[in-house]
Amino acid sequence: MTDARRLTGRNALITGSVGGLGQAMARKLASAGANVMLHGLEEPEEAACLTEAIEREFGVRAFYCRADLRQTAAVRELVDRTEEALGPVHILINNAVVRHFARIEDFPIEKWTEALAVNVTAAFLATQMVLPGMRAAHYGRVFNMTSVYGYRGTVNRVDYVTTKTAIQGLTRATALETAGGPITCHALMPGSVLTPLWSDRLERMMIEEGLTRPEAEIRFLDGKQPSGRFVDADSVAEVLLLLCGPAGTDMNGAILPIEGGWLAR
Structure with a gap:
C-alpha cells in the first residue's frame, strides 16, 4: 500500500456530506482509499451521481443514506445502514448542521430543539454507536466539526454558538474515554469556508x-x-487526513483552528 492509499480498507461515515465541506472531506478520504457513506436530506437519486463519481475516480465503495437527524431513530438507522453496506465504521465525521438566524427574544423554540438534536445529539448517538466497532478494529477516528463561534459569541445565532460550544465538550469527554487506546477524537474548527x-x-x-x-x-x-x-475546504480535509494517519496517533482531544488567523485577533 502506498502512502497515498494509507486508508485502504477503512470505512468512513460523514454526515452532511452531499455538498460543501462535508463532500470535500468525503472525497479526500476516498482519495486515500477509504470507503465512504455519504449522508444528507437529498433523495437517493440526487446523490447517485456523486457516489458513482467517487467510486469511478478513486476505486472505493461509496454509498448514500438519506436520514433526518432530528430523529434519534434515523441516526441509529444511518449507522446501521453504514455497517451493513461497508462494515465497521473506522472514521466518523459529525459534520451535519442546522442553523437559524434570530435574536434570542425572537428565537423559535422548535428551531432551538432542532439545533440541539442535529448539531449535538446526533453526534453523541453516532459516536456512541461506532465506538465498540472501533475498539474491536483497534483503530478509530472521530471528528466533530465545531466553529470559531464555539469560542466566540456572535449575535442572532444563539443556536449555532451554543451547539458548537457543546461539541467541543463532547470532543474532550470522548478523547478522555478513549485515551491510551487506538481511538482518537478531535474537533476541527474552520473559519468561514x-x-x-x-x-x-x-x-x-x-x-x-x-x-x-x-x-x-x-x-x-x-x-x-x-x-x-x-478557508479552502480542501485545507480542512487535509488536516483531517493527516490526523487519520500515524501523525494522529499521539494527538487526542484537540480543538484545531483552521481559520485564517481569526482567533489571533
Whole structure:
C-alpha cells in the first residue's frame, strides 16, 4: 500500500456530506482509499451521481443514506445502514448542521430543539454507536466539526454558538474515554469556508449593494479572517487526513483552528 492509499480498507461515515465541506472531506478520504457513506436530506437519486463519481475516480465503495437527524431513530438507522453496506465504521465525521438566524427574544423554540438534536445529539448517538466497532478494529477516528463561534459569541445565532460550544465538550469527554487506546477524537474548527450558504449570501450582497465579487468577499470577511480570503475546504480535509494517519496517533482531544488567523485577533 502506498502512502497515498494509507486508508485502504477503512470505512468512513460523514454526515452532511452531499455538498460543501462535508463532500470535500468525503472525497479526500476516498482519495486515500477509504470507503465512504455519504449522508444528507437529498433523495437517493440526487446523490447517485456523486457516489458513482467517487467510486469511478478513486476505486472505493461509496454509498448514500438519506436520514433526518432530528430523529434519534434515523441516526441509529444511518449507522446501521453504514455497517451493513461497508462494515465497521473506522472514521466518523459529525459534520451535519442546522442553523437559524434570530435574536434570542425572537428565537423559535422548535428551531432551538432542532439545533440541539442535529448539531449535538446526533453526534453523541453516532459516536456512541461506532465506538465498540472501533475498539474491536483497534483503530478509530472521530471528528466533530465545531466553529470559531464555539469560542466566540456572535449575535442572532444563539443556536449555532451554543451547539458548537457543546461539541467541543463532547470532543474532550470522548478523547478522555478513549485515551491510551487506538481511538482518537478531535474537533476541527474552520473559519468561514465558501459553502453554498455563504456563496448565496455573497450573491445577495453583490445585488443589494452593487459590489463586485471580490468586494463582497472583503466586506463579508471584514473583522473575521485576517487572511482576507475564505478557508479552502480542501485545507480542512487535509488536516483531517493527516490526523487519520500515524501523525494522529499521539494527538487526542484537540480543538484545531483552521481559520485564517481569526482567533489571533
